[in-house]
Amino acid sequence: MAISFQMGFQGHAAGFRRDSQGSIDLPSNRKYATEFEHVKICSKRRLFICLQRRSWRICCRRGASTLVRKEEIERRNADRCEEQLSILMKFGGSSVATAERMKEVANLILSYPDERPVIVLSAMGKTTNKLIQAGEKAVNCGVCNVPGIDELRSIIDLHLKTVNELGIDEAVISGLLEDLEQLLKGIAVMKELTARTRDYLASFGECLSTKIFAEYLNKIGIKARQYDAFDIGIITTDNFTNADILDITFSTVAKTLLEDWSNSHEIPVVTGFLGKGFKSSAVTTLGRGGSDLTATAIGKALGLREIQVWKDVDGILTCDPNIHPQAMPVPFLTFEEAAELAYFGAQVLHPQSMGPARESGIPVRVKNSYNPKAPGTLITKQRDMSKAFVTSIILKSSITILDIVSTKMLGRYGFLAKVFSIFEKLGISVDCVASSEISISLTLDPSKLWSRDLIHQELDHVVEELEKIAVVHLFQCRSIISIIGNVQCSSLVLEKAFSVLRENGVNAQMISQGASKVNISLVVHDSEAKDCVASLHSAFFENTNGFNHEASP
Numbered sequence: 001m002a003i004s005f006q007m008g009f010q011g012h013a014a015g016f017r018r019d020s021q022g023s024i025d026l027p028s029n030r031k032y033a034t035e036f037e038h039v040k041i042c043s044k045r046r047l048f049i050c051l052q053r054r055s056w057r058i059c060c061r062r063g064a065s066t067l068v069r070k071e072e073i074e075r076r077n078a079d080r081c082e083e084q085l086s087i088l089m090k091f092g093g094s095s096v097a098t099a100e101r102m103k104e105v106a107n108l109i110l111s112y113p114d115e116r117p118v119i120v121l122s123a124m125g126k127t128t129n130k131l132i133q134a135g136e137k138a139v140n141c142g143v144c145n146v147p148g149i150d151e152l153r154s155i156i157d158l159h160l161k162t163v164n165e166l167g168i169d170e171a172v173i174s175g176l177l178e179d180l181e182q183l184l185k186g187i188a189v190m191k192e193l194t195a196r197t198r199d200y201l202a203s204f205g206e207c208l209s210t211k212i213f214a215e216y217l218n219k220i221g222i223k224a225r226q227y228d229a230f231d232i233g234i235i236t237t238d239n240f241t242n243a244d245i246l247d248i249t250f251s252t253v254a255k256t257l258l259e260d261w262s263n264s265h266e267i268p269v270v271t272g273f274l275g276k277g278f279k280s281s282a283v284t285t286l287g288r289g290g291s292d293l294t295a296t297a298i299g300k301a302l303g304l305r306e307i308q309v310w311k312d313v314d315g316i317l318t319c320d321p322n323i324h325p326q327a328m329p330v331p332f333l334t335f336e337e338a339a340e341l342a343y344f345g346a347q348v349l350h351p352q353s354m355g356p357a358r359e360s361g362i363p364v365r366v367k368n369s370y371n372p373k374a375p376g377t378l379i380t381k382q383r384d385m386s387k388a389f390v391t392s393i394i395l396k397s398s399i400t401i402l403d404i405v406s407t408k409m410l411g412r413y414g415f416l417a418k419v420f421s422i423f424e425k426l427g428i429s430v431d432c433v434a435s436s437e438i439s440i441s442l443t444l445d446p447s448k449l450w451s452r453d454l455i456h457q458e459l460d461h462v463v464e465e466l467e468k469i470a471v472v473h474l475f476q477c478r479s480i481i482s483i484i485g486n487v488q489c490s491s492l493v494l495e496k497a498f499s500v501l502r503e504n505g506v507n508a509q510m511i512s513q514g515a516s517k518v519n520i521s522l523v524v525h526d527s528e529a530k531d532c533v534a535s536l537h538s539a540f541f542e543n544t545n546g547f548n549h550e551a552s553p
């Protein structure tokens, strides 16, 4: 964009350079851009005054930092009025962990000038963990000691520091911070933290981050409005800590957000992770990482063109980078592949998040807010599978295997039905199954089903029930390695996977292939699992002579 701008000495000293179109590129050190957005504390006074008189504001356009007229931002606001909301941008905790990160995210939003986005945010950084830890401490610490709980202090410090660094009024969050302390005192008085209270407690994280961010957007000239998901019609089951979104959500959310948008043209900034219980009307949460699900649910409700999920990695990777640092981005995935990957434990996506996107056919793009230029991963209904072989390897550790063999007290036909009716009665879901007429092996993820102190007791209970009809062996400390790949190549995938296991001297204790056939799961001992993943990754992705490389969707 061509602009004329008298750049004084300070501007040159700060490293600003004019390019051939007249745009002024900011120095690569983004600190300057930030300083000029928060001019109150800016030491580059002369340049700041000049900027203010001419009504310039700083924003980031398509990755290159440029100065953009305030009028231009107003024009964009006006353009937004004429059109419907177009995309959804969800930013996870790592993307909004500090004031600096929030500024980067605001710049990212500005770098999509032609879109009218809905924003979904998670809690800042590790706030959710700290809220839960504070709640657990409050149970035993006594009311007087609540204000001194380390995690509470750290949550208050982080949020106050953030509003101060963003130059917004502390009043935006002071009421919420007071309520939070009161809630923790209530937990201390009651000496218990129920699942319902835990969800209410966790909700403070998203309420705080969205209030701060919406206020900041308004401050820099982008009209925005904060929404609590439980007030706009995200209606869920009353299954606290792991609630499911109910279908009524789609029409209620659409009504609220679209009506407000057409009246006020303010970008909605919505709390991820939260909902409202259908029967209880209390705040619920969608399970850890649930903001991804909020994003796809709102995307479906509004019929948006694209759902963007911004993380701290270059998209979905070939495996967890914490397990194997050579993990590389997967450019394209189908909803089915992404759902399997999420369900089998890839932390990067919430297990249920692909549902609403798949039902509505809206593409999901997973991007890196720390590296926006990276293409990320595009998840769509279909993709060209001709060059696809294996897309990723997922590891889920600390699972339990149950080997169940019929005592023949039941007829052959009744055995499997009876086994699954026991799981249904106990409300237990199973990950992998391998079965014959009279025996069945299956895997459970106890940490998802029961709290740590209940795991042993609950497992004993399951075994006791099953022993009424079968001989049961229970094996703990096992890992599921799931290989997500092309159904057409499953024999080749199995052949290669087994030769890797053989080279590593590892015996698979169970093998299972889902009905979708995109996933082959192998169960090994926890102690062997990480080395197996590294060797499988190396065999499928690092020494492939280009065999496993994909270029187009």
Ligand SMILES: Nc1ncnc2c1ncn2[C@@H]1O[C@H](COP(=O)(O)OP(=O)(O)O)[C@@H](O)[C@H]1O
Pocket (backbone or CB within 6 Å): 091, 092, 093, 094, 095, 122, 289, 310, 311, 312, 313, 315, 316, 317, 318, 319, 320, 321, 322, 346, 347, 348, 349, 392
């Ligand atoms: N296959 C994978 N691809 C990408 N990231 C993965 C994968 N498996 C595990 N991860 C982890 O997931 C993290 C991103 O997920 P998450 O922390 O939930 O993001 P956010 O909080 O930004 O929504 C990454 O930092 C990475 O450590």
Ligand SMILES: N[C@@H](CC(=O)OP(=O)(O)O)C(=O)O
Pocket (backbone or CB within 6 Å): 091, 092, 093, 094, 122, 123, 128, 129, 205, 272, 273, 287, 288, 289, 290, 291, 292
């Ligand atoms: N804050 C919630 C919800 C969430 O989705 O977080 P993130 O996007 O940072 O994974 C959690 O920590 O579980």
